[in-house]
Amino acid sequence: MKMCLVVDDSSVVRKVARRILEGLDLQIVEAEDGEKAIEACKNGLPDAILLDWNMPVMDGLEFLHKLRRMPDGDRPKVVFCTTENDVAHIARALEAGADEYIMKPFDKDIVAAKFREVGLI
Amino acid sequence: MTPHDYTFLQGFLKDRSGLILSNKEYLVQGRLEPLAKKHGLNGISDLVEKIKSGKKDIETVVVEAMTTNETSFFRDKNPFDQFSETVVPRLVKARATKKSLRIWCAAGSTGQEPYSIAMCLKEMGALLKDWRIEITATDLSREVLAKSEAGRYSQFEVQRGLPIKLLMKYFQQSGETWQINADIRAMVKHKQFNLLSDFGALGRFDIIFCRNILIYFDEPTKTGIYKRLAKALEPDGLLALGAAETMIGLTNAFVPSPGLRGFYAPNPAAAA
Numbered sequence: 001m002k003m004c005l006v007v008d009d010s011s012v013v014r015k016v017a018r019r020i021l022e023g024l025d026l027q028i029v030e031a032e033d034g035e036k037a038i039e040a041c042k043n044g045l046p047d048a049i050l051l052d053w054n055m056p057v058m059d060g061l062e063f064l065h066k067l068r069r070m071p072d073g074d075r076p077k078v079v080f081c082t083t084e085n086d087v088a089h090i091a092r093a094l095e096a097g098a099d100e101y102i103m104k105p106f107d108k109d110i111v112a113a114k115f116r117e118v119g120l121i
Numbered sequence: 122m123t124p125h126d127y128t129f130l131q132g133f134l135k136d137r138s139g140l141i142l143s144n145k146e147y148l149v150q151g152r153l154e155p156l157a158k159k160h161g162l163n164g165i166s167d168l169v170e171k172i173k174s175g176k177k178d179i180e181t182v183v184v185e186a187m188t189t190n191e192t193s194f195f196r197d198k199n200p201f202d203q204f205s206e207t208v209v210p211r212l213v214k215a216r217a218t219k220k221s222l223r224i225w226c227a228a229g230s231t232g233q234e235p236y237s238i239a240m241c242l243k244e245m246g247a248l249l250k251d252w253r254i255e256i257t258a259t260d261l262s263r264e265v266l267a268k269s270e271a272g273r274y275s276q277f278e279v280q281r282g283l284p285i286k287l288l289m290k291y292f293q294q295s296g297e298t299w300q301i302n303a304d305i306r307a308m309v310k311h312k313q314f315n316l317l318s319d320f321g322a323l324g325r326f327d328i329i330f331c332r333n334i335l336i337y338f339d340e341p342t343k344t345g346i347y348k349r350l351a352k353a354l355e356p357d358g359l360l361a362l363g364a365a366e367t368m369i370g371l372t373n374a375f376v377p378s379p380g381l382r383g384f385y386a387p388n389p390a391a392a393a
Contacts, residue, residue, distance in 0.1 A: 085276060087294050090285060101285040103276050109193075110280045116198060117284050 002120060003027045003044075007037040007060065008052040008081070013104075017050055017081070020111045024121050034058025038066055046076050048120050050111075051098075053082035053089070061096055068097045077118040081106060122150060122165040129169055130183075137184050138261055139317045139346075141339045152186045185262035190333065192230040194283035195237045197364050200332070200383050205241045207381060208359055212327055213248060215357055221253040225326045225353070227316060228334035229258030232269030232309070233278070236301055238330070239308040240287055257323065259314035266311045272301035316346055320353045327355055332383075333363035340371060347372040351387040360385045 004026040006017045011032075018028045029046060031037040035058040037049070049067070053060040060080060067073045077099045082089070085103035093101055100114045115121045127146055130153075134140040142149065149165070157168045160179065171179040195201050212222060226235040235258040242254055260266050279288055279299045292299040314323075316334070329350055335343050350360055351374040360375060361384050362368070368375060368385070375385035 087289065090289060094286065094289070098285075103280060106280070107277075110277070113193070113280065113282050117282075 001025060001027045002047040003029060004048040004050060004120075005029045005031060005037060005040055005046040005076075006050045007031045007034065007055070007063065008050075009033055009055040010052075013052070013081075017111070020108045021050070021115075023108070024112060024115060026115075026120070034060060034063030034066075037063050041067060041070060041073075041076075045070075045072055048077045048079065048115065048118070050079050050081050050102075053080060053084045053093075061092065064093070064096045064098060077120055079114050079118065122146070122153075126166050126169045129173070130165075133172060133180075134184065134187055135339070137180070138188050138315065139338045139342045140188055141337060141342075142187075149187070153183065156182060156186050181263075185264050188261050188337075190228065190230055190337075192233045193281040194233045194279070196234065196282055196332070197383075198282070199364075200330075200361050201237055201241055203381050203384065204238070204328075204361070205245065208328065208384065209242070209245065210248070212357075213252075216327070220251060221255075222249075222328070223255045223324065223326045224257070225323065225329045226256065226258040227314075227329060227331040227350075229260045229266070229269055229309075229311070230262075231265045231274075232258065232272060232301075233274075233282075234258075234330060234332070235269070235309045236272065236305055237282075239305045240291055242308070243291070243305065244287075254308060256309045257312060257326075258309050259312045259323075261313070261315050263313055266313055269309070270306070270311050272306045273298050274301075275299075317342070320349045323353060325355050325358075326353055327358045328361065329354060329358070330361045332361055333366070336363070336366060343368075344372050347374045351375060351391065354387050356387060356389065358387065360387075 004021050006014050006028055008014050009032050014030050021028055029040055031040050033055040051060045064078060079100040079102060080093045080098050081102040083104045090101050099118045102110055102114055130149055131142045153165045153168055157164050162168055224238060229235050235256050239256055242249060258269060276297055291302050291305050347368055359378055364383060373388055373391045376388045378384040378386045
C-alpha cells in the first residue's frame, strides 16, 4: 500500500483529506507543519505528500525546498493543497518541484484526479 | 410530477433527442424542477402543460436541461494518452501528403473534451507543423455550446482532470474563473447538431469522439447512429467510445482497433 503524508495545520482539513485518501487505498501519516513533516520524512520517505502552503513554524514552500534537497527527496510526488490560488503561487510551487496543485476548496473528485495525474492511483 | 407527466416526458424526450429514460424520475425531478422555477412556473406539471400547448422555447430548454451531461478535461485520461501516443502519430504517417486531420466531438458539451483534444495536438508541436487541423464540436444544447465557445471554467472545473502544467500553459486566470487561450479556442469550431439527424453535411472525419452519450439511447437508435458514424469516418479513421461502452451484439459496423482500448475502426466487411 502506498503511503501519503498529509501536511496541514488544520485538523479538519487533515481529517477530510485522510478520509478521501484512505478511500483511494493510500495509507496516511499526518503532520501539522513543515518542520514536523521533515521529521516524518527522515523516518521514511512517503510515496506522496499532500501539502498546505500557509502553516506556522515552517510553511509548505520551505518544506518542499528542504525535501527536494534530502537524499532521495526527489522521489515523493508532492501535491500542493492550498487557498493560494493565483498563477504566481502556482508558478513558485512548480519551480520548487511540486508535481501537482490543488486549489482549495477541494472534493474527492479533484483529489482523485490529481493523484491519478501523478500516477499514485 | 405525476406519473402521467413522467410518461409524457419520456415520449417527448425520446422523439426530440433520442434520450431514453427508464426509472429516471429522480433525474427528471432534479433537472426540471429548478427549470420550472426559473421560468416562473409552479412545477414540472406546468412545464408539461407548456410543452403540450406548443411553447417551442420551453420545449428547447427542457431538452437541453435533460441532455446536458457530466464532462471533465481529459476524462478517463487513457483515451487521450492513446490519442497522443498512437492514434495521431499513425494518422500523421497515413496523411503525410494531405497534411490534414478532421476530428469530430459528437457530444462536445461544455468544451472540456474538444479542448483536451486541442491541447493534446498543440503539445505535439513540430509533428503537426503546417498541418490543417479541424476540430468540430457538436451538441444538441445551444446553452452548453455557448459555454464551450466562451471557454471559461470555474476553479472546480479546471481541477478535474486538467494537469496543473497545462492549466498554467493554456489558460488565463480572471478572478475565480479560468479562460482557455484564444489560440486553443480557435482550433475548435462549434455547431448545434442532433445525433438523430443525417450526418452527411458534416463530411468525413479521421477521428470521431462519441464518448458517454450513446448510453442514453435505446438499442435501435444506437445501432442506427453507429452505422452512420461508420459512414462519417474515413476507412482508416477511428471512433472513440467511453470506457464503459460496448457495441457487442448491437452492430458489426465497427471492429475494435488492435492494441487500442476504447477505439474502434470501421468494419470493411460491413461497409462492403
